[in-house]
Amino acid sequence: MPTDTSKQHEMERALNSLISTLLDSQKGFADIGEHLKDETLKRYFLAESLKRASFRGDLEEILHQNGVHDIKESGTTTGTLHRVWGDLKAKLGGGDHALLQTAEQGEDEAKKAYKDALDQDLPLPVRQLLAEQQAHILTAHDYVRSHRDVLAAK
Template identity: 80%
Template sequence: MSSDSGKQHEMQRVLRSVINILQDSQKGFADIGEHLKDETLKRYFLTESLKRASFRGDLEEALHQNGVHDIHETGTTAGTLHRVWGDLKAKLGSGDHGLLETAETGEDEAKKAYADALNQELPLPIRQLLAEQQAHVLASHDYVRNHRDALATK
């Protein structure tokens, strides 16, 4: 087995991990967005959900370009979703602030997934794609955190 094969396997593992997190945050943003009362935040969350779907598609395309055609999620996603985005039903009565807290926790997981991925040895085009997506995730995390903090002071 060549070291190229090992690098290919590692790249697949890293991208699948980020794809799973994106799947979680795509669903989490959509679910929370449906329940937010603030219209601006609602629109932001629904837009972010679509953005995460787009990021997922870009990473799945990168896997295709590298010869991986079976990119179905690994089956751990349901457990991850519950752990990362929390039990939304428990948060629904807590208003927008509680929902934003849940979203920020999910965004912390996404930040960690990107940081872990970028610590790996990856081909430059994939590294650039991940870095661009990471910049957006970091900005989104800060947006959610700032709105959560603003609601806490009201």
């Protein structure tokens, strides 16, 4: 049976991993949103960037409540590569479809991060919050994918 200390460390690792992913996602939505030509998509992406910042804040608050005050504010290497690739596509004239492809790849990473976190043995209130955030992430992924598919069909 795991000790309370090991459960605490497991939760810290899971939340810190999600915080890094959300930071990537927040930056990715903002960066791609700046390059999108479609105004509706641009507004959606900028709003999603703010939503990811809010999700990060919620997770950081849980860590603070549990005595963790040293939270890394850095994303992942994969996230950085996605953003660089998205910027390159925009500069090369890849258009909104190419940018949405990059965004969907980033959302695949976010989906995986939430699945991995929810596979951990976390306290019920934390699981509930993560499940709510995950539902939003899944909806955002589907929104990005459907708009990418519409642009591909044109």
